[in-house]
C-alpha cells in the first residue's frame with residue numbers, strides 16, 4: 659500500500675483516486691475550490707480530504723492533476739519546491755492555455771511540458787503519466803484484461819520512480835509502457851501533438867511505436 663497525495667480532484671485526479679483506492683492504496687485528495695467535492699471523493703475512496711500541504715507532506719507519491727494554468731498555484735499551495743523534495747510526483751497535466759485569442763497547445767520554447775513542471779521542484783522525482791487519454795475513456799477502460807488491456811504511457815528519468823509508476827499504473831488497471839526521459843525527444847511523443855497522445859494503444863503496438871519515435875522530435879510542439 660502506498661500513501662498517495664492527490665493535488666487536483668477533478669476528472670483525472672478523481673479517476674486516479676478511485677482506481678488506486680480499489681487496489682488498496684491510501685488516498686488523500688486536495689485542492690478543489692469546493693470542499694464538498696473533496697468530501698465526496700474522500701467518501702467514495704475511503705480516503706481523506708486534506709490540504710495540498712498535507713497531501714505533499716504525508717504522501718509518498720504526489721499526483722499533480724490541475725489545469726496547466728493552475729500548476730503554479732497548486733505547487734505554492736503544496737508548500738513549494740521544498741515540500742516536494744524527495745517525493746515522487748506524477749504529473750498528469752497538458753500544456754493547454756491561451757493561444758492567439760483562443761485556447762490551444764502552448765509553445766514551451768522547445769521544452770517538454772514535463773520538463774517545464776519538473777524544473778519547478780527539482781529535488782522531486784517527476785513522472786509524467788495519465789495524460790494521453792481522456793478522463794472518460796480512462797474511466798471506462800481501466801481494468802480491461804488480455805489483448806484489450808489499454809496502455810498507459812509514462813516517462814521519467816529515474817529507474818526507481820519508473821518501478822513505482824509501473825506498479826501504480828498496473829494497480830490503476832492499465833499496462834505501463836515507458837516513453838523514456840522527460841526530454842522532449844522522449845516524453846514529447848506522449849504530450850499534445852505527439853504521435854502517442856490521444857490514441858488507444860495495446861502492448862505490442864505501443865512498444866513498436868515508442869521504438870520508432872524515440873530520438874525524434876514530435877512535430878508541432880514548438881521550436882526544436
Ligand SMILES: NC(=O)c1ccc[n+]([C@@H]2O[C@H](COP(=O)([O-])OP(=O)(O)OC[C@H]3O[C@@H](n4cnc5c(N)ncnc54)[C@H](OP(=O)(O)O)[C@@H]3O)[C@@H](O)[C@H]2O)c1
Nearest residue numbers: 666667668669670690691723724725726751752789792793
Ligand atoms: N480531462 C481529461 O480528459 C484529461 C485527460 C488527460 C490529461 N488531462 C490533464 O490533467 C489535468 C487535470 O485535468 P482535469 O480534466 O482533471 O481537470 P479538472 O476536472 O478541471 O480538475 C482540476 C482540479 O484542479 C482544481 N483547481 C483548484 N484551483 C483551480 C483553479 N484556480 N483553476 C482550475 N482548477 C483548479 C479543480 O478544483 P474545482 O473542483 O474547484 O474545479 C479540480 O479539482 C490538466 O492539466 C489536463 O490537461 C485531462
